[in-house]
Amino acid sequence: MSVKQISVFIENKSGGLAAITDELAAEGINLRALSMADNADFGILRLIVDDVFKAGNVLKDHGHVYTITDVIAVAAEDRPGSVAKIISILAREDISLDYTYAFFQKKAGLACMIIRVADMDKAVKLLGKNGIRTLSEEELTMV
Amino acid sequence: MEKHYYQPEIETMPVEKIKEHQSQCLVKQVRHVWDNVPYCRKKMEDAGVRPEDIHGIEDLHKLPFVTKDDLREAYPYGLLAKPLADCVRIQSTSGTTGRRVVAFYTQHDLDLWEDCCARAIVAAGGSREDVVHVSYGYGLFTGGPGLNGGSHKVGCLTIPMSSGNTERQIQFMTDLGSTILCCTPSYAAYLGETIVEKGLKDEIKLKAGIFGAEAWTEEMRRDIEEKLGIKAYDIYGLTEISGPGVAFECEEQNGMHINEDHFIAEIIDPKTGEVLPEGEKGELVFTSITKEAFPLLRYRTKDLCVLSRKPCSCGRTHIRMRKPMGRSDDMLIIRGVNVFPSQIETVLLNAGMTPNYQIIVDRKNNTDTFDINVEMSQEMFSDNMAEVSNREKELVASLKGMLGIQAKVHLVAPKSITRSEGKAVRVIDKRKLYE
Numbered sequence: 001m002s003v004k005q006i007s008v009f010i011e012n013k014s015g016g017l018a019a020i021t022d023e024l025a026a027e028g029i030n031l032r033a034l035s036m037a038d039n040a041d042f043g044i045l046r047l048i049v050d051d052v053f054k055a056g057n058v059l060k061d062h063g064h065v066y067t068i069t070d071v072i073a074v075a076a077e078d079r080p081g082s083v084a085k086i087i088s089i090l091a092r093e094d095i096s097l098d099y100t101y102a103f104f105q106k107k108a109g110l111a112c113m114i115i116r117v118a119d120m121d122k123a124v125k126l127l128g129k130n131g132i133r134t135l136s137e138e139e140l141t142m143v
Numbered sequence: 144m145e146k147h148y149y150q151p152e153i154e155t156m157p158v159e160k161i162k163e164h165q166s167q168c169l170v171k172q173v174r175h176v177w178d179n180v181p182y183c184r185k186k187m188e189d190a191g192v193r194p195e196d197i198h199g200i201e202d203l204h205k206l207p208f209v210t211k212d213d214l215r216e217a218y219p220y221g222l223l224a225k226p227l228a229d230c231v232r233i234q235s236t237s238g239t240t241g242r243r244v245v246a247f248y249t250q251h252d253l254d255l256w257e258d259c260c261a262r263a264i265v266a267a268g269g270s271r272e273d274v275v276h277v278s279y280g281y282g283l284f285t286g287g288p289g290l291n292g293g294s295h296k297v298g299c300l301t302i303p304m305s306s307g308n309t310e311r312q313i314q315f316m317t318d319l320g321s322t323i324l325c326c327t328p329s330y331a332a333y334l335g336e337t338i339v340e341k342g343l344k345d346e347i348k349l350k351a352g353i354f355g356a357e358a359w360t361e362e363m364r365r366d367i368e369e370k371l372g373i374k375a376y377d378i379y380g381l382t383e384i385s386g387p388g389v390a391f392e393c394e395e396q397n398g399m400h401i402n403e404d405h406f407i408a409e410i411i412d413p414k415t416g417e418v419l420p421e422g423e424k425g426e427l428v429f430t431s432i433t434k435e436a437f438p439l440l441r442y443r444t445k446d447l448c449v450l451s452r453k454p455c456s457c458g459r460t461h462i463r464m465r466k467p468m469g470r471s472d473d474m475l476i477i478r479g480v481n482v483f484p485s486q487i488e489t490v491l492l493n494a495g496m497t498p499n500y501q502i503i504v505d506r507k508n509n510t511d512t513f514d515i516n517v518e519m520s521q522e523m524f525s526d527n528m529a530e531v532s533n534r535e536k537e538l539v540a541s542l543k544g545m546l547g548i549q550a551k552v553h554l555v556a557p558k559s560i561t562r563s564e565g566k567a568v569r570v571i572d573k574r575k576l577y578e
Contacts, residue, residue: 007526009519011556037528041553065519069526
């Protein structure tokens with residue numbers, strides 16, 4: 001099971017991020033998670049939102065370059081070692097991470113990890129076999 | 144396929160006849176300039192040439208060149224060969240470099256210029272059934288008035304849009320069913336992009352476009368043709384010689400036919416001034432043999448190109464010039480290497496990117512810095528930084544392969560580089576500020 005992530009190109013200058021978050025907010029898009037990869041010139045803003053297709057349309061209307069990618073979302077318990085366990089399951093099988101980020105849901109008492117790997121199917125199966133449940137779009141929204 | 148020409152007897156005249164006509168006109172024109180333009184007469188005297196020495200085109204090489212510097216020095220009336228009372232129009236160059244150049248026209252001069260543009264429109268498939276949408280600037284710039292006049296001559300319904308206001312351009316195009324678009328290639332690409340984005344490609348009736356006044360590449364041609372669903376024709380000209388229509392493309396899209404009944408073309412070695420044989424690359428030089436008010440003899444265009452006398456299947460006999468690879472004026476010398484902006488356009492389009500870039504050259508610690516801003520495109524983007532970085536590296540490598548020197552590439556937001564509605568500002572050379 002995977003969830004949709006939307007990634008947007010941001011030029012590295014002041015106000016770049018604010019412009020995008022404002023545009024999404026104005027259309028009532030709720031951000032669940034946000035992560036940023038950047039170099040000296042530009043950044044890639046990765047977002048998990050409540051309505052990925054609407055978000056895509058908003059970004060398109062504002063002339064942004066974006067892409068929608070499948071990522072794995074897994075719930076980790078709020079205790080030491082739970083993230084390490086997930087990572088090491090993938091590492092043992094030589095599945096390297098393109099990137100990962102995590103956010104914490106206080107209400108559910110869960111850490112939610114977003115993971116992107118090259119071979120998504122293999123990673124999802126492997127995690128399942130090891131008793132790690134990957135979350136669906138709906139579950140993520142409810143976390 | 145049936146062949147169409149605006150002036151068939153002239154456009155398909157046997158080469159020998161063209162040369163005969165050129166010789167006759169040249170002899171007369173040299174006399175006209177000698178008698179009426181003291182500035183040029185002095186230049187001829189200094190070069191030891193008199194009108195009696197010119198018997199035909201074989202003697203053309205004896206005449207001294209006219210350069211842009213001459214135009215500046217003789218500004219405004221120094222090269223005028225007719226009384227002002229006989230002139231009916233002036234046009235002027237865009238004045239991006241140095242002082243403006245002002246060219247004068249009698250009614251006869253306007254007529255021949257418009258005939259040249261009419262030939263280009265007919266060669267692009269135009270007839271009195273067509274709706275010609277002229278988005279070149281109107282005013283001092285020759286683009287708008289030239290194509291407008293040519294369109295009238297063909298009898299097309301002419302929409303004098305001028306440049307700018309893209310929304311209105313597209314609305315007129317859809318509402319009035321424009322069939323032939325005339326503008327700069329960079330504006331055509333922008334219109335195409337906007338039309339595709341708005342999903343209006345099926346609403347427009349364009350079949351052809353006549354694009355000039357800027358250097359553009361084959362890759363850009365394909366991009367425009369695809370986006371607008373048209374066949375894109377090149378047109379060449381310069382204010383000093385008349386304006387657009389000095390040369391134009393036929394359906395072969397393989398070089399532009401020079402209107403040789405009005406203009407003699409030569410290719411010279413830009414360093415020595417020696418005339419080069421047909422087929423060799425060099426600087427293009429034009430002689431106006433029929434113009435009355437502003438007849439330039441051997442005007443150095445600074446455009447680098449190649450001429451070909453090979454027969455063309457369109458039936459036109461006039462010599463063809465290859466698309467100039469850039470004005471030697473546009474050429475940048477960066478760290479001692481010659482760089483043409485059009486080379487960057489080629490690399491970007493080959494990489495599937497939008498041809499929107501801006502070159503910024505500066506000098507720091509006595510070394511040239513060379514930066515290229517390139518707009519991020521869907522093709523290049525990914526959620527993965529390593530992938531984007533790799534594509535950026537590939538782009539840098541392709542640029543280095545093409546240019547021979549390393550450029551620093553900056554990926555910038557889509558549509559953040561100012562769009563040209565007239566001529567594109569592709570180069571910001573900050574070094575010139577200090578010189």
